[in-house]
Amino acid sequence: MPQLKYFAPNPDYRTMTNITRLGVAILAVRLLGAASPARVESAGEADPLTRLMAGDQRSMEIHYMHPHQTKYRRELMAKGQHPFAIVLSCSDSRVPPEVIFDRGLGDLFVIRVAGHIVDDAVVGSIEYAAEHLHVPLVMVLGHERCGAVEATVKGGEIPGHISSLTNAIKPAVEKTKGMPGDPLDNAVRANVEMVVEQLRTSKPILSELIHEGRLKVVGARYDLDTGVVELLTK
Ligand SMILES: [Zn+2]
Missing domain, CATH: 3.40.1050.10 (Carbonic anhydrase)
Known part of the structure; x- marks a missing residue:
């Protein structure tokens, strides 16, 4: 499961309500999960x-x-x-x-x-x-x-x-x-x-x-x- 830290919100993210933020976060995880079930870790990120x-x-x-x-x-x-x-x-x-x-x-x-x-x-x-x-x-x-x-x-x-x-x-x-x-x-x-x-x-x-x-x-x-x-x- 991709982690949220890799999801970069746009500037309008700050103006959203907490409920909307939660919805966006869940949607992002689902979309990322569907499109990219795994990711290539970069050098320095993992041993x-x-x-x-x-x-x-x-x-x-x-x-x-x-x-x-x-x-x-x-x-x-x-x-x-x-x-x-x-x-x-x-x-x-x-x-x-x-x-x-x-x-x-x-x-x-x-x-x-x-x-x-x-x-x-x-x-x-x-x-x-x-x-x-x-x-x-x-x-x-x-x-x-x-x-x-x-x-x-x-x-x-x-x-x-x-x-x-x-x-x-x-x-x-x-x-x-x-x-x-x-x-x-x-x-x-x-x-x-x-x-x-x-x-x-x-x-x-x-x-x-x-x-x-x-x-x-x-x-x-x-x-x-x-x-x-x-x-x-x-
Ligand atoms: Zn052999």
């Missing part, structure tokens, strides 16, 4: 995690606002980027962070690899964004029914270079063996938590930035059925 979750709310409700997807934004971003969040997510075609979080050009620094595994290139990319672009938040975004995690859970012969993915995910699968519930979803969640821990303890740059309070790493799981992003770590 990065709140901005991400607000975007997921719009995306979940299919109330996309497609912010920062204009010619003006492209020209502005050509001069330099200032993304507000880093997202490490799976390459799965159903989980593009810019769509899930309803964002546009220059908003998110995205690293995608199947199973959102961590290797030197991934850590280097995150270090670059955190250290040089001063991005204050990393979100590790796993998702429901992840194929890379599923292949690891199933085990057996893994062809080609795919084994580099399953080998990286294997510790999360081992950790959840015998746990109650769905083995695949348990492993998906454990894989997110494992990667969050790998990044939080990564030396020398990420752990130092976290220690200084300049970086936060959180983990989340995207639900393919509902579009909900659930935070798994704080």
Whole structure:
């Protein structure tokens, strides 16, 4: 529900009776609510995690606002980027962070690899964004029914270079063996938590930035059925 503080009354507002004011206020809320069920919060108005979750709310409700997807934004971003969040997510075609979080050009620094595994290139990319672009938040975004995690859970012969993915995910699968519930979803969640821990303890740059309070790493799981992003770590 939009808040009244965003409703700017005209000068005649002062001459209205209290009852008329109340009527105008209710009408404004209803009109704003109908025309704009969600709004794009601006930088400085909300912290990065709140901005991400607000975007997921719009995306979940299919109330996309497609912010920062204009010619003006492209020209502005050509001069330099200032993304507000880093997202490490799976390459799965159903989980593009810019769509899930309803964002546009220059908003998110995205690293995608199947199973959102961590290797030197991934850590280097995150270090670059955190250290040089001063991005204050990393979100590790796993998702429901992840194929890379599923292949690891199933085990057996893994062809080609795919084994580099399953080998990286294997510790999360081992950790959840015998746990109650769905083995695949348990492993998906454990894989997110494992990667969050790998990044939080990564030396020398990420752990130092976290220690200084300049970086936060959180983990989340995207639900393919509902579009909900659930935070798994704080
Ligand atoms: Zn996946």
